[in-house]
Amino acid sequence: MPLLPAEVSQYASKLTGFKHVPFNDINAVLAAINKNTVAVMLEPIQGEAGVIAADQAFLRQLREMTKKQDLLLIVDEVQTGMGRTGQLFAHQHAGIQADVMTLGKGLGGGFPLSALLVTDQVACFDLGDQGGTYNGNPLASAVGLAVLTELTRPGFMDAVNEKSQQLRHALETLQQQDRYGLIKSVRGQGLLQAICFHRPIAKALVKRAFEAGLLINAAQADVIRFMQSLLVTEDEIKLMADIMLQQVLNR
Structure with missing residues (x-):
């Protein structure tokens, strides 16, 4: 779904090269892909746009298409992840696995914490490569582990x-x-x-x-x-x- 003008200025990526296409439209995604395309990124449910969910069939089509064309599938689960939709991650309802996933909000249970998760196949960092002032905070990490422990508790x-x-x-x-x-x-x-x-x-x-x-x-x-x-x-x-x-x- 195209962003409204105010949303584009407020939420649009500062990186160039992103193309916005209509939501739940696999043909529009295919039409936007060219030789320079490296990934497709989306929210399983567009929260700020008005709680608009991706069709499960659309997510499966995206996963199949990105694999076939050797593209990364990136899901933004900052708002939808950590049990919010009844699964640990919202894209799991479609029975797919993304290559890259962003997490935040619920990951810390109210404590400031975010994470970038990648599969082994696409990981470009070795342990310790990605350092920084706000990275790897021990308290935040302990909070996130406690949240995960609770969310994965039986029942x-x-x-x-x-x-x-x-x-x-x-x-x-x-x-x-x-x-x-x-x-x-x-x-x-x-x-x-x-x-x-x-x-x-x-x-x-x-x-x-x-x-x-x-x-x-x-x-x-x-x-x-x-x-x-x-x-x-x-x-x-x-x-x-x-x-x-x-x-x-x-x-």
Whole structure:
């Protein structure tokens, strides 16, 4: 999906050479490839664009195409990784493995931490090659290890998927009970969900929610994003839905 002008200036890579193509369109990707192409990079779910998920078939086509053309497949899992979608990494839902993956946010469980992961086949660094002032911080590394230990504990992801179903049901119920017909659709995956509206009213509703004691986020002018903690409880989801219905949507 092409970025809006404001997003291009705010989020676009500072590196030259990137071509943006329509999301979920394998033919557009193929048309953009030339002899200078070395990789294809994408988010499995475009968070800032409004929680737009890549089709599983599209991800599999990308993986097949990049292998055939000897290109790297790079996935940005900063927002979608670390259990957010019900799998450890979102692209795993499609049954594929990327060559390069970026991680952050959830990797540190609130502590500043990011990582670049690569397969053995494409790794260009030996141990100790990539040094720097902010690299390899022992405390951050210990935090990340603790997060991974918890996420891979038996039953943890089962609980995340259960809460994901509860969140989706709560948002779909809001759409059914929306007195003024504001909600157009509900979309997303796992604990990364969104409500889409018929009109650009998201920021106004975010303000209403804040006044009612609820912190939510307008990913786009017509989209509110919901990214609950992986430890969210059923009661907390119900409380959120009650506030959204009574004090935000139907006020």
